[in-house]
Amino acid sequence: MIDLAVIGGGPAGLTAGLYATRGGIKNVVLFEKGLPGGAIASSSEIENYPGVEEVKSGMEFMEPWNRQCFRFGLTHQMDEILKVRKENEKFVLKTYDKEIEAKNVIVCTGSTPKKAGFKGEDKFYGKGVSNCATCDGFFYKDKEVAVVGGGDTALEEALYLSNIASKVYLLHRRNEFRAAPSTIEKVKNNNKIELILNIHIEEIFGDETGVNGIKYKDKNDNISTLSVPGVFIFVGMNINHDILKQDDGSFICEINKKGEVVVDLKMRTTLKGLYACGDIREDASRQVVCAAGDGATAAIEIINSLH
Ligand SMILES: Cc1cc2nc3c(=O)[nH]c(=O)nc-3n(C[C@H](O)[C@H](O)[C@H](O)COP(=O)(O)OP(=O)(O)OC[C@H]3O[C@@H](n4cnc5c(N)ncnc54)[C@H](O)[C@@H]3O)c2cc1C
Missing domain, CATH: 3.50.50.60 (FAD/NAD(P)-binding domain)
Structure with missing residues (x-):
């Protein structure tokens, strides 16, 4: 034995x-x-x-x-x-x-980490797409980043990134977050975090150097683009x-x-x-x-x- x-x-x-x-x-x-x-x-x-x-x-x-x-x-x-x-x-x-x-x-x-399944998620994993703000946040010091997700982890990681990045776009497919009320409050009161709710991610795009941005569709089917070098995905x-x-x-x-x-x-x-x-x-x-x-x-x- x-x-x-x-x-x-x-x-x-x-x-x-x-x-x-x-x-x-x-x-x-x-x-x-x-x-x-x-x-x-x-x-x-x-x-x-x-x-x-x-x-x-x-x-x-x-x-x-x-x-x-x-x-x-x-x-x-x-x-x-x-x-x-x-x-x-x-x-x-x-x-x-x-x-x-x-x-x-x-x-x-x-x-x-669970995959979200967006186009470009796998292609740019490790080249701008990340599941870990503590690991990779520093690479985006004073740059704009996008965070995808609406649970506790997504919100906590968005707050963490707001201390490093110049701006954090928090994208969520629903209108409301599923997180602790105190965390939601902190996110809403953080002037470096911009909420983009009720959307559907279309794709993460870029070139051989890495991510250039993220494309999403709102509830009226209008397509918008954010030019960001980093996308953090937290979907469980x-x-x-x-x-x-x-x-x-x-x-x-x-x-x-x-x-x-x-x-x-x-x-x-x-x-x-x-x-x-x-x-x-x-x-x-x-x-x-x-x-x-x-x-x-x-x-x-x-x-x-x-x-
Ligand atoms: C892309 C990426 C970047 C990261 N960057 C950083 C960073 O910069 N800094 C940092 O501190 N952390 C980073 N992390 C996080 C870090 O890797 C983890 O926190 C750490 O590896 C956890 O260690 P662990 O031993 O608990 O589990 P793991 O490292 O996940 O190891 C688990 C092991 O168990 C084996 N295993 C699973 N199931 C079975 C089974 N049934 N039988 C036999 N073997 C099994 C797996 O093959 C694996 O080798 C990163 C993670 C990733 C994915």
């Missing part, structure tokens, strides 16, 4: 594996369906990880993590975990062709929690309304021995540095629980 199974090899899982093995846990296996690295590996640049001054591509940035995190005995098993269930005192991890037993499990399978997140779903449709531990795994400050879920770290967990900041911190916290907690 494995002492510790870490599921997902992004910043959270790799850091959990590093801390667990360096902290003396013997048999720690990282289950990652692809190559370790996680979501950041798909990013063209990262420049907000403290201590790494150079601006690097996500791939380059994760390279030393892969070397360092496996230095103390962590092993990588390239497998997709389909389900985690608990049997008596142990966990059972199901893959396509086998079942693996583990004493403790840290789930770090991350989350994936898919939380990668399916492996925690049991045969009867219930979850093995508590999941909140947004689908995020509920944890305490030690990254413990509501089920003993099961931890969740990084973008999958409740109230995650969705940043590499935060995911790494979660991984370290969970591993330290497991080490302490063994004494």
Whole structure:
């Protein structure tokens, strides 16, 4: 039986594996369906990880993590975990062709932004289209940007961007927002945010250098264009929690309304021995540095629980 199974090899899982093995846990296996690295590996640049001054591509940035995190005995098993269930005192991890037993499990399978489906969204992803204001907002310092969405995240990210950009156009297909009243109030009172409501996005357009603007249609079918180099899309997140779903449709531990795994400050879920770290967990900041911190916290907690 494995002492510790870490599921997902992004910043959270790799850091959990590093801390667990360096902290003396013997048999720690990282289950990652692809190559370790996680979501950041798909990013063209990262420049907000403290201590790494150079601006690097996500791939380059994760390279030393892969070397360092496996230095103390962590092993990588390239497998997709389909389900985690608990049997008596142990966990059972199901893959396509086998079942693996583990004493403790840290789930770090991350989350994936939902796509809006506009023309140009995929073409310009990473070249002006983004799902993360904290990651990419700075590239639009003193420039105009568009934010698409009408929920809490869209409004919060619009507020964040208003501190950096010269102007934020907030485009929403409905007339009203589905967000906390206090956030809506802040957005409405922010003179750098212009609301464009009741519209339908037609396309995000640009050229080989990136996004040049966004085209939308109002309720009278009039087409308008905004010339912006950046479009931030926030139409929801898919939380990668399916492996925690049991045969009867219930979850093995508590999941909140947004689908995020509920944890305490030690990254413990509501089920003993099961931890969740990084973008999958409740109230995650969705940043590499935060995911790494979660991984370290969970591993330290497991080490302490063994004494
Ligand atoms: C384009 C882009 C740009 C970004 N820019 C920045 C930035 O500049 N700065 C910053 O701090 N953050 C940035 N982020 C956010 C950052 O990448 C995430 O916050 C971080 O990667 C979360 O780490 P994680 O370990 O929780 O999950 P992830 O990095 O998402 O890793 C999850 C891993 O789990 C694996 N996995 C999923 N399901 C299974 C399964 N069933 N079995 C086995 N393996 C599985 C996946 O393959 C993946 O490797 C960016 C994200 C993206 C997409």
